[in-house]
Amino acid sequence: DQQVKQNSPSLSVQEGRISILNCDYTNSMFDYFLWYKKYPAEGPTFLISISSIKDKNEDGRFTVFLNKSAKHLSLHIVPSQPGDSAVYFCAATSGAGSYQLTFGKGTKLSVIP
Amino acid sequence: NAGVTQTPKFRILKIGQSMTLQCTQDMNHNYMYWYRQDPGMGLKLIYYSVGAGITDKGEVPNGYNVSRSTTEDFPLRLELAAPSQTSVYFCASSPTGVYDGYTFGSGTRLTVV
Secondary structure (H helix, E strand, C coil): CCCEECCCEEEEEEEECEEEEEEEEEECCCEEEEEECCCCCCEEEEEEECCCCCCCCECCEEEEECCCCCCEEEECCCCCCCCHEEEEEEEECCCCCCCCCEECCCEEEEEEC | CCCCEECCCHHHHHHCCEEEEEEEEEECCCEEEEEEEEECCEEEEEEEEEECEEEEEECCCCCEEECCCCCCCCCCECCCCCCHHHHEEEEECCCCCCCHHHHHHHCEEEEEE
């Protein structure tokens, strides 16, 4: 039973445009969410996170939006660059007392020059 | 600063063989984790450790064992390898827990034939 769902396996975007990656979750106990980026033959790298007490968090070109009522979060990349081409994983945790991140299956982003 | 180092990068095992996947971090992180990623799937937690001498099971611990005798090292032992253990294994560490962005190693690709 997937608790974190990334329903788009892949996404192609033109360089300079906005990339929007989506993530849905089913577990209402999740209170902290993270995005990781993964290049081929490398481990994932942490990108950005958001707590459930916020609805937006920005870091440079990356912004994560959280809609708790819809159990939905999204990662916006503006402007998209070819180096952003990677697999993006959404992850969630119920925080206090939990030592586990639950990951989605990932979305492969291709930024076309 | 090496971060998290995993060895080997690739390995082919025969059914029933055993092996140890090595993981070392040089960031003095208390928390360490082992995840596996099956093709087209998200990462799943195998085992984790909150400090030297303390380990606990994650979501998919069957067929694996771990030990944590030092802060730096967190080896993963596979006993009696099975084809279902064919996967990419990632070791990760973090300073204080799941709210931190993990630092991942580059992974070990294991094939059991």
